Amino acid sequence: MFKNGDIVKVLIPNVINRGYDYRLTEDADVGNFVRCTVMNRQYIGVIVGLGDSNLDVSKIKPIIEVCHLGKMSDSDIKWIYKMSEWTLMAPGAVLRLIINVMDAFDSPKVEQLYEYNFEASCKMTDARQNVCDAFHSNDNDAMSVNDIQNIAKVSNSVVKTMIKNGILIPTTQREKTIDDFHYDYVDMKNVVLNQEQQSAADTIASAIKTGGFSVHLLDGITGSGKTQVYFDAALRAYMDGKSVLLMMPEIALTAQFISRFEKRFGAPPVVWHSNLTAARRRNIWRGVANGSIKMVVGTRSALFLPWQNLGLVVVDEEHDTSYKQEDMGNYHARDMAVLRAKVSGFPIVLASATPSLETLHNVALGKYKRLRLNSRFGGATLPKIETIDLKQEKAESYKLNESDEKEVSGNLSPRLCAEIESTLSQHKQVMLFINRRGFAPIVQCKKCGWVAQCPDCSVGMNYHKRIGKLVCHICGKTQNLPNICPQCGNEVSMRGIGLEKIQEEVSVKFPNAKTALVSSDTIMSREALERLVRKMEDGEIDIIIGTQILAKGHHFPNLTLVGVVDADMGLFGTDFRAGEHTFQQLFQVAGRAGRGEFPGRVLLQTYQPEHPVIQAIVKGNRDEFMLSDMESRKMAKMPPYGNLIAVIIEADKESVLKKYCEQLANATPTFENGKIMGPIAAQIYQIRNWYRMRFLVSGDIKTHLQPVVQYWLSKVKQPVNVRVKIDVNPQNFM
Numbered sequence: 214m215f216k217n218g219d220i221v222k223v224l225i226p227n228v229i230n231r232g233y234d235y236r237l238t239e240d241a242d243v244g245n246f247v248r249c250t251v252m253n254r255q256y257i258g259v260i261v262g263l264g265d266s267n268l269d270v271s272k273i274k275p276i277i278e279v280c281h282l283g284k285m286s287d288s289d290i291k292w293i294y295k296m297s298e299w300t301l302m303a304p305g306a307v308l309r310l311i312i313n314v315m316d317a318f319d320s321p322k323v324e325q326l327y328e329y330n331f332e333a334s335c336k337m338t339d340a341r342q343n344v345c346d347a348f349h350s351n352d353n354d355a356m357s358v359n360d361i362q363n364i365a366k367v368s369n370s371v372v373k374t375m376i377k378n379g380i381l382i383p384t385t386q387r388e389k390t391i392d393d394f395h396y397d398y399v400d401m402k403n404v405v406l407n408q409e410q411q412s413a414a415d416t417i418a419s420a421i422k423t424g425g426f427s428v429h430l431l432d433g434i435t436g437s438g439k440t441q442v443y444f445d446a447a448l449r450a451y452m453d454g455k456s457v458l459l460m461m462p463e464i465a466l467t468a469q470f471i472s473r474f475e476k477r478f479g480a481p482p483v484v485w486h487s488n489l490t491a492a493r494r495r496n497i498w499r500g501v502a503n504g505s506i507k508m509v510v511g512t513r514s515a516l517f518l519p520w521q522n523l524g525l526v527v528v529d530e531e532h533d534t535s536y537k538q539e540d541m542g543n544y545h546a547r548d549m550a551v552l553r554a555k556v557s558g559f560p561i562v563l564a565s566a567t568p569s570l571e572t573l574h575n576v577a578l579g580k581y582k583r584l585r586l587n588s589r590f591g592g593a594t595l596p597k598i599e600t601i602d603l604k605q606e607k608a609e610s611y612k613l614n615e616s617d618e619k620e621v622s623g624n625l626s627p628r629l630c631a632e633i634e635s636t637l638s639q640h641k642q643v644m645l646f647i648n649r650r651g652f653a654p655i656v657q658c659k660k661c662g663w664v665a666q667c668p669d670c671s672v673g674m675n676y677h678k679r680i681g682k683l684v685c686h687i688c689g690k691t692q693n694l695p696n697i698c699p700q701c702g703n704e705v706s707m708r709g710i711g712l713e714k715i716q717e718e719v720s721v722k723f724p725n726a727k728t729a730l731v732s733s734d735t736i737m738s739r740e741a742l743e744r745l746v747r748k749m750e751d752g753e754i755d756i757i758i759g760t761q762i763l764a765k766g767h768h769f770p771n772l773t774l775v776g777v778v779d780a781d782m783g784l785f786g787t788d789f790r791a792g793e794h795t796f797q798q799l800f801q802v803a804g805r806a807g808r809g810e811f812p813g814r815v816l817l818q819t820y821q822p823e824h825p826v827i828q829a830i831v832k833g834n835r836d837e838f839m840l841s842d843m844e845s846r847k848m849a850k851m852p853p854y855g856n857l858i859a860v861i862i863e864a865d866k867e868s869v870l871k872k873y874c875e876q877l878a879n880a881t882p883t884f885e886n887g888k889i890m891g892p893i894a895a896q897i898y899q900i901r902n903w904y905r906m907r908f909l910v911s912g913d914i915k916t917h918l919q920p921v922v923q924y925w926l927s928k929v930k931q932p933v934n935v936r937v938k939i940d941v942n943p944q945n946f947m
């Protein structure tokens with residue numbers, strides 16, 4: 214405990230901050246949130262220890278106040294510094310992930326709120342539907358204009374018009390308060406675990422009882438019922454008075470999941486993600502800080518809530534790449550959760566049907582304990598998986614109109630078409646998977662070779678037929694499709710396949726089938742996805758055509774055929790995780806078939822039926838495949854058998870970038886068992902008009918690369934308008 218007048222170190226949530234000294238004006242403790250000023254701006258910081266400046270006491274600024282809401286424990290603070298050491302984010306940058314709700318400590322803003330008038334009839338545009346969805350996602354509670362705009366991602370004028378038309382009406386309804394999020398959970402005892410589930414649940418239960426750090430991998434095939442096992446664990450920790458975090462990818466946070474939670478626990482979960490109203494963010498944050506909210510279901514950012522007495526974290530779909538944050542600081546939420554559990558000494562559960570190679574490696578080392586669920590719950594069988602060799606079974610071309618002379622070359626082989634036909638005739642549903650948005654990835658002149666390029670990025674633009682425009686998949690810029698080649702005036706043509714192209718072929722070959730397109734272009738929110746899931750359940754869709762959004766946790770009982778249009782896509786990436794990621798994706802997609810009472814089939818169209826990834830999927834040899842992938846990574850000394858840090862330098866002026874990179878190259882230190890490679894132009898050299906180069910620092914597994922990188926970068930002064938991005942164990946090699 215510090216006394217009034219003591220000098221303490223306060224960490225400020227700021228990208229470069231390592232802590233400043235302040236004078237206390239009342240008694241306070243390590244971990245207390247305090248209000249103070251830096252360069253005349255107010256911040257909420259955290260006391261991390263005793264001050265260490267040798268300035269005269271009178272020269273040290275006083276803090277403004279100690280905030281009596283929540284407190285970070287010693288181990289939470291230790292975790293901040295450990296995370297900073299690992300990711301090379303400044304401790305202040307890590308703290309900024311925690312103190313990211315600006316007004317959590319201020320009195321609430323009073324704003325005019327609006328209700329959605331479901332009685333009003335109006336023409337539904339996409340924007341209005343997004344507003345409607347935004348209300349649904351907020352339990353139809355009233356929202357401010359700002360919230361509506363932020364959550365629905367619509368302009369102010371859309372909202373204004375809806376107010377004018379009486380679709381949105383002003384209300385005196387109040388927003389949910391902290392108390393509204395205070396639920397008491399109990400075990401409703403309406404679920405009986407099967408033997409496998411029970412034995413997994415018992416093992417985790419004993420880890421919770423014993424306490425201390427442990428990692429359990431809940432390794433169960435798709436549909437085996439992992440959720441009920443970790444619900445069991447969550448209940449036990451909660452009953453012990455601990456706080457519990459259930460973390461999942463945004464897209465898995467479905468109504469199906471929420472209703473399962475509510476059934477088992479007798480009350481709905483407190484849900485945390487990036488698209489909440491300002492009031493919800495504030496109140497949930499405060500509720501977690503004051504300890505009244507003890508259980509949260511959330512996306513990766515929920516790990517950074519001001520947890521009190523956190524005693525269990527579950528990371529569902531632990532292999533999912535969305536746990537990797539790559540924008541504002543690079544960190545892997547799963548790994549940071551494990552770190553947090555280790556520092557604080559509590560158990561953590563990772564769940565997946567396709568665990569990441571890193572996690573399996575930790576199982577092999579004996580650091581993580583594996584719990585297996587080998588059969589689908591309720592006796593549903595796994596789908597039968599076969600390949601279609603496109604070298605032998607060519608897709609038939611088709612005509613867009615009967616009267617057309619020109620034929621379009623197809624992508625659906627006769628066998629896949631026959632299977633679709635027979636599935637439809639049995640009144641079952643079909644899913645076609647192709648992981649590329651839009652109609653065609655390349656727009657090119659056949660005469661002179663001109664290719665449509667994004668003006669701001671060094672990548673080609675994709676043609677999107679639905680909106681009739683060219684779209685850059687890196688920065689999102691859109692442009693009109695030129696009628697003729699801007700270089701030579703000849704005809705332009707489309708190359709490659711995207712989702713919309715497959716829909717075109719389906720609409721010609723199966724004119725009576727009801728189809729739906731599912732990609733991030735058509736499904737902008739979880740509510741839109743929910744609507745689609747309901748349509749599937751209600752049988753309003755015969756053929757669902759989609760990207761990886763479809764690979765995640767959905768349960769469609771009537772879906773019996775999955776066709777993967779291009780299983781080879783993604784097999785030949787330059788990145789050492791290409792095999793692993795393709796395997797996980799195809800495996801998850803295949804797992805959508807036959808989850809109900811009817812058996813499922815999966816057909817993979819490929820030119821490479823003998824490829825190890827494809828063979829592993831067909832034979833269901835997940836473990837064997839992962840072992841061989843591990844072997845090749847071991848040979849290449851790639852993570853987790855070696856350490857890797859990517860340093861990406863970006864600048865808006867090429868000359869500045871080149872000069873700084875040259876200086877860095879001249880300053881590279883030599884160190885044992887590792888090296889610094891580069892600079893080379895990044896795989897995508899230009900993004901949004903910023904130029905990019907990269908260095909790669911590699912070392913053997915025992916070499917700590919972080920201090921090397923830190924020392925190296927500190928030797929060269931960073932020019933203005935340059936960004937340095939440090940990515941430890943990168944997932945992405947753009």
Ligand code: ADP
Binds near residue numbers: 405436590
């Ligand atoms: P996973 O996440 O392992 O793919 P789920 O947790 O989605 O599998 O479970 C698959 C299906 O089985 C779901 O419909 C779920 O409600 C059901 N289920 C799982 N365990 C039980 C249980 N013990 N009692 C009743 N239904 C269960």
Ligand code: ZN
Binds near residue numbers: 658659660663
């Ligand atoms: Zn041309």
Ligand code: ZN
Binds near residue numbers: 668669670689690901
């Ligand atoms: Zn672009």
